[in-house]
Amino acid sequence: xxxxxxxxxxxxxxxxxxxxxxxxxxxxxxxxxxxxxxxxxxxxxxxxxxxxxxxxxxxxxxxxxxxxxxxxxxxxxxxxxxxxxxxxxxxxxxxxxxxxxxxxxxxxxxxxxxxxxxxxxxxxxxxxxxxxxxxxxxxxxxxxxxxxxxxxxxxxxxxxxxxxxxxxxxxxxxxxxxxxxxxxxxxxxxxxxxxx
Amino acid sequence: xxxxxxxxxxxxxxxxxxxxxxxxxxxxxxxxxxxxxxxxxxxxxxxxxxxxxxxxxxxxxxxxxxxxxxxxxxxxxxxxxxxxx
Numbered sequence: 001x002x003x004x005x006x007x008x009x010x011x012x013x014x015x016x017x018x019x020x021x022x023x024x025x026x027x028x029x030x031x032x033x034x035x036x037x038x039x040x041x042x043x044x045x046x047x048x049x050x051x052x053x054x055x056x057x058x059x060x061x062x063x064x065x066x067x068x069x070x071x072x073x074x075x076x077x078x079x080x081x082x083x084x085x086x087x088x089x090x091x092x093x094x095x096x097x098x099x100x101x102x103x104x105x106x107x108x109x110x111x112x113x114x115x116x117x118x119x120x121x122x123x124x125x126x127x128x129x130x131x132x133x134x135x136x137x138x139x140x141x142x143x144x145x146x147x148x149x150x151x152x153x154x155x156x157x158x159x160x161x162x163x164x165x166x167x168x169x170x171x172x173x174x175x176x177x178x179x180x181x182x183x184x185x186x187x188x189x190x191x192x193x194x195x196x
Numbered sequence: 197x198x199x200x201x202x203x204x205x206x207x208x209x210x211x212x213x214x215x216x217x218x219x220x221x222x223x224x225x226x227x228x229x230x231x232x233x234x235x236x237x238x239x240x241x242x243x244x245x246x247x248x249x250x251x252x253x254x255x256x257x258x259x260x261x262x263x264x265x266x267x268x269x270x271x272x273x274x275x276x277x278x279x280x281x
Contacts, residue, residue, distance in 0.1 A: 018275050022268060027260035044267070051271060055278050099212045100244075109207030114240030118247055126254040135258050154255035160220060171222075179216035186251040 003067040010058045022051070025068060028156055029075050035148040036079035038086050046082055050075040065165055069158070072166045076148070083144075099183035115190065126189060138188045146181035153178055206234050211241045215248050 001020065009017035026047060033043035053074050061070060104113040118126075125131055139147060139155075152163045164174050206214070211234050217223050218231050235242045 013279060015272070015275060019268075019272060022271050023263060026267070026271065027263050031260045048271065048274060051274060052278060055275065098209075099215070100209070102209070105207075105209045109209035111208045111238075111240035114208075115243045115247055117243055118250060123246075123250040123253075126250055127257045131254065132258060135254050139255070139258070150255065154252055155258050155260075157256065175216055175220055175222060178220075179213070182216060182248060182251055182255075183212075185255065186247050189251060189254070190247070 003063065006067060007058065007061055007063070010055075018055075021054075021067075021071075025071060026051075029072070031155070032072060032148065032151055033075060033079040035144050035151055036076070036083035038083075042082060042086070043079070046079045047075065050078055053078070065162070069162045069165050072152070072158075073168075076166050076168075097180050099179065100187070116194075118193070122193060134189070134192055135185075138185045141188070142181050142184060146177045146184070149174055149177040150181035150185070154182070206230050208234075208238060208241050211235070211238070212244055215245055218245075219248070219252075 006017050006021065010021075029047040029050060030040070030043045033046040034040060037043050037046060050071065054071055057074070061067070065073070104111060106112045126135075139150060142150060148167055149163055149169075152158045152166060153160065158166070160171060160174055160178075163169075164171055167174070169177075211231060214223060214227070214231050218228065223231060235245060
């Protein structure tokens with residue numbers, strides 16, 4: 001179903017178009033909202049408010065972005081202000097953070113403790129069903145802004161430009177947050193695998 | 197004045213910080229060449245890049261939770277109320 005067609009049906013108050021959108025995006029919206037607010041219940045409320053805003057605003061949708069990006073952007077704005085009212089800090093992460101623990105390099109910056117090889121079997125295991133709970137845990141431990149970017153890029157599959165649109169951040173900032181988030185998740189997987 | 201470090205090779209600690217920019221296509225052509233040259237000569241960093249790619253792959257497999265029927269019904273109810281108002 002194309003955006004044009006969905007928008008046309010929504011504007012003509014076609015209930016099945018709304019149902020299709022809810023099926024397609026609601027779980028993802030709750031997942032994104034959770035990166036800004038304190039609980040699942042609050043995230044559900046934010047997503048619900050977003051649907052009302054979508055219904056009220058659909059006549060003004062100008063297709064400058066995809067419908068999904070537009071909806072996610074409304075959601076992110078609302079989740080951010082709700083998170084701010086809850087006094088959750090989602091301020092931009094400017095701290096110095098290395099991708100890899102500095103103690104693993106020698107004084108010249110060369111690996112002294114290089115990563116252990118992940119065999120094809122290991123790589124496959126990371127993407128397998130039983131490992132999913134580890135992956136979810138790794139994501140949930142990320143600082144909010146990194147988690148939002150990783151969720152949109154790597155879980156939702158949005159482009160970097162779309163992520164910048166949704167979160168209203170610069171391309172450079174997006175890359176820093178993505179880098180830190182992915183680096184943390186890789187390091188966590190590495191620790192997890194070392195235990196097994 | 198010291199010469200800029202244009203021609204100096206990158207070391208592992210720098211290479212791991214360039215991985216995302218490399219994958220995003222955000223490195224200059226010169227930095228891309230330096231990064232790739234480093235990877236060819238360094239098994240540790242080559243493995244590191246492989247692990248980041250595997251990490252991205254694993255992240256991409258995580259589906260959002262299923263929509264609960266009662267949540268869906270609640271949203272459809274919200275829709276009908278919206279139309280009545």
